[in-house]
Amino acid sequence: MIIKTAEDLKKVKEEALDEATARINDGTQIMVGMGTCGIAAGARDVMAKIMEEVGKRNLKVAITWTGCIGMCEKEVLVDVIRPDSKRITYGNVTPQVVQRIITEHVINGNIVEDYVVGKLDK
Amino acid sequence: MQIYRGHVLVCAGTGCVSSGSRKVKAEMEKQLEAFKLEQEIKVVETGCHGFCEMGPIVIVYPEGIFYCQVKSEDVKEIVEEHLLKGRPVKRLMFKDRITEEMVPHYNDIDFYKKQNRIVLRNCGFINPENIKEYIARGGYEALAKALTEMTPEQVIEEVKASGLRGRGGGGFPTGLKWGFARAAKGDKKYVICNADEGDPGAFMDRSILEGDPHALIEGMAIAGYAIGADEGYIYVRAEYPLAIKRLKIAIAQAHEMGLLGEDIFRSGFNFKLNIKEGAGAFVCGEETALIASIEGRRGEPRVRPPFPANKGLWGKPSNVNNVETFANVSKIIAKGSQWYASMGTEKSKGTKVFALTGKVKNTGLAEVTMGLTLREIIFDIGGGIINNKKFKAVQIGGPSGGCIPEELLDLPIDYDSLIQAGAMMGSGGLVVMDEDTCMVELARFFLNFTQLESCGKCTPCREGTKIMLDILERITKGEGKEGDIELLQSLAETIKSTALCGLGQTAPNPVLATLRYFRDEYEAHIKEKRCPAGVCSALTSYTILEDKCKGCTACARVCPVQAISGEVKKPHKIDSSKCIRCGACMETCKFSAIIKK
Numbered sequence A: 001m002i003i004k005t006a007e008d009l010k011k012v013k014e015e016a017l018d019e020a021t022a023r024i025n026d027g028t029q030i031m032v033g034m035g036t037c038g039i040a041a042g043a044r045d046v047m048a049k050i051m052e053e054v055g056k057r058n059l060k061v062a063i064t065w066t067g068c069i070g071m072c073e074k075e076v077l078v079d080v081i082r083p084d085s086k087r088i089t090y091g092n093v094t095p096q097v098v099q100r101i102i103t104e105h106v107i108n109g110n111i112v113e114d115y116v117v118g119k120l121d122k
Numbered sequence B: 001m002q003i004y005r006g007h008v009l010v011c012a013g014t015g016c017v018s019s020g021s022r023k024v025k026a027e028m029e030k031q032l033e034a035f036k037l038e039q040e041i042k043v044v045e046t047g048c049h050g051f052c053e054m055g056p057i058v059i060v061y062p063e064g065i066f067y068c069q070v071k072s073e074d075v076k077e078i079v080e081e082h083l084l085k086g087r088p089v090k091r092l093m094f095k096d097r098i099t100e101e102m103v104p105h106y107n108d109i110d111f112y113k114k115q116n117r118i119v120l121r122n123c124g125f126i127n128p129e130n131i132k133e134y135i136a137r138g139g140y141e142a143l144a145k146a147l148t149e150m151t152p153e154q155v156i157e158e159v160k161a162s163g164l165r166g167r168g169g170g171g172f173p174t175g176l177k178w179g180f181a182r183a184a185k186g187d188k189k190y191v192i193c194n195a196d197e198g199d200p201g202a203f204m205d206r207s208i209l210e211g212d213p214h215a216l217i218e219g220m221a222i223a224g225y226a227i228g229a230d231e232g233y234i235y236v237r238a239e240y241p242l243a244i245k246r247l248k249i250a251i252a253q254a255h256e257m258g259l260l261g262e263d264i265f266r267s268g269f270n271f272k273l274n275i276k277e278g279a280g281a282f283v284c285g286e287e288t289a290l291i292a293s294i295e296g297r298r299g300e301p302r303v304r305p306p307f308p309a310n311k312g313l314w315g316k317p318s319n320v321n322n323v324e325t326f327a328n329v330s331k332i333i334a335k336g337s338q339w340y341a342s343m344g345t346e347k348s349k350g351t352k353v354f355a356l357t358g359k360v361k362n363t364g365l366a367e368v369t370m371g372l373t374l375r376e377i378i379f380d381i382g383g384g385i386i387n388n389k390k391f392k393a394v395q396i397g398g399p400s401g402g403c404i405p406e407e408l409l410d411l412p413i414d415y416d417s418l419i420q421a422g423a424m425m426g427s428g429g430l431v432v433m434d435e436d437t438c439m440v441e442l443a444r445f446f447l448n449f450t451q452l453e454s455c456g457k458c459t460p461c462r463e464g465t466k467i468m469l470d471i472l473e474r475i476t477k478g479e480g481k482e483g484d485i486e487l488l489q490s491l492a493e494t495i496k497s498t499a500l501c502g503l504g505q506t507a508p509n510p511v512l513a514t515l516r517y518f519r520d521e522y523e524a525h526i527k528e529k530r531c532p533a534g535v536c537s538a539l540t541s542y543t544i545l546e547d548k549c550k551g552c553t554a555c556a557r558v559c560p561v562q563a564i565s566g567e568v569k570k571p572h573k574i575d576s577s578k579c580i581r582c583g584a585c586m587e588t589c590k591f592s593a594i595i596k597k
Helices: A006-019 A036-040 A043-057 A095-107 B014-018 B021-034 B072-084 B131-136 B141-149 B152-162 B174-183 B204-211 B213-227 B241-256 B287-294 B323-335 B337-341 B374-381 B415-420 B439-453 B459-476 B484-498 B502-506 B509-527 B554-558 B584-588
Strands: A029-033 A062-066 A078-081 A087-090 A116-120 B006-011 B041-046 B058-061 B065-067 B190-195 B231-237 B261-264 B269-278 B318-322 B351-358 B364-369 B391-396 B402-405 B429-434 B542-544 B594-596
Touching: A006 B131, A006 B141, A029 A036, A029 A043, A036 A043, A043 A062, A043 A095, A062 B006, A078 A095, A087 A095, B006 B014, B006 B021, B014 B021, B021 B041, B021 B072, B058 B072, B065 B072, B131 B213, B131 B241, B141 B213, B141 B323, B152 B174, B152 B213, B152 B323, B152 B337, B174 B213, B174 B318, B190 B213, B190 B287, B190 B323, B204 B213, B204 B241, B204 B323, B204 B351, B213 B231, B213 B241, B213 B269, B213 B318, B213 B323, B231 B241, B231 B287, B241 B269, B269 B287, B287 B318, B318 B323, B323 B337, B351 B374, B364 B374, B374 B391, B374 B429, B391 B439, B391 B509, B402 B509, B439 B459, B439 B509, B459 B484, B459 B502, B459 B509, B484 B502, B484 B509, B554 B584, B584 B594
Parallel strands: A029 A062, B006 B041, B190 B231, B190 B318, B231 B269, B351 B429
Antiparallel strands: A029 A078, A078 A087, A087 A116, B006 B058, B058 B065, B261 B269, B351 B364, B391 B402, B391 B429, B542 B594
């Protein structure tokens, strides 16, 4: 597109920021446990679902991943870190649960208590 | 829109490309496909991170894990362990030299901690071949602000108030220079960027051109608006092919989006940019020689005045600044002159990019706030001297600058303090020297460079530097005589005050600075026929201490010219007529039986 006004520039900037969310982000973070235990319990499918949901809804969220944190029996573990609240760890996450976490917690800020296994101060 | 959970940044600056980053990137793409991650992880080519010593550099976001000296064999491990399983690969992280601990994050590495990256803010973070990444970082907002909210006079006032001074060498106030070009009468004016970076060891401009070309384009467009120019030239040396390629892509993308061309931001302001490839003559960094070269004439300077602000390219009013100066402009307009002027010393504001080279552990580019001390730059950022040798001096400002000895290491760096110390900011090259450096030989080296690059137009530079060089060559060969030092000093003063352009006027600086701080070394060469650092081969000889030599024959075997003879288990001898003073024998000897005099 051709930029003719400061508003045009802003629009291009917002689009570009969406594409660069992985690098430029100070908002919400979703972290998936991707140790061998996590992957065996289905972390790859959970990750795919998270990416699909985030992409579909055009959310400005950084998706990160980490190794095993020791609670292997509760895998797949997913952490949601919103800038304004505690770090919430969810256990036994499946692709179906992902949908609830995204709509209820990531978008609306309501923790999905049924699956919470830990709450941490950051 | 395709979203990616991770971005792998592979450095594609010239330094990392030559240490193999292209192969790393190709392997990364292959491995991502093999692990079916190509839809989740994006590979981004970036410009230089400045930490060239540690290249090729790979950074993984969102965590910002910093991998260094990555080889293509390491890529599979990064993909499988880190990108797939979330376990960052420790062995490829940067290892702190003191604590010996692995440092996973970019910003925690000593090399980056003391830096203040304003000009280099995007280098190594964005893909320089994609204008949208520059816009994502706030790019072109300053141009929009200047064109739609400010008058050209206000832009000039803002730059004046920021205290920005030319980053190419002299340190002339940029706003003032723009004011002259604005005031000059003419229907056509030009903005010219001097990207003819020629100091040995300096590569900050190249890194900006390669890593963030739009920062230059935006700065030049703002300058064009300020002085009333509708056209600009970037004079860049042809031996920077990657910089030229990325500049061309950037200019084309800016045109496509209407950020260059006609009626930019509906302000009625038109601006277009041309690239002129120079053949790499050092003198073309002088503005009048540079202009002559763009016009297709021989690159020779002329007498000033008239200054280019009044009579520049094709006789029209022109404003010349270097790459780093222009790259500062957009930030000043966007964040305001007060913000900019709050950094630095009283008369030198903002930051300066230095190229750290020579005998320093972390070679690379470092951008620091003005007023930091040399000690902080060389020892904290640079990590100190290689092989833990003793620091001797640092050459600042390339062949036009001078050396600073150890006792002045705590000097806060700004334009004026360096001039007082007999050096100059120049473009910001820092060549660090250890105890094994001969200062007379150093002066000879730099003078040889300027002598070769002298265009020959004026007598003081053409003849004067030649005679100075002859004297220095004699001294390093042990043929110096009484009165040489005085003759060098008198020649230097004459050349400084009578040469036509900056090249000649500054050429004697390395000699004057070494004489000022290391006169005793000159005297040792001339009077005692001795090179204290043991560098000048004509004045150095190696001898074997008979009482320490065990006759192991190691030295004789390693000598490339068979200058060492002797029987096994009996002391050996060096034939100094055959010896080429390479020092191989001394390095080999396990009994410290060989000494250098």
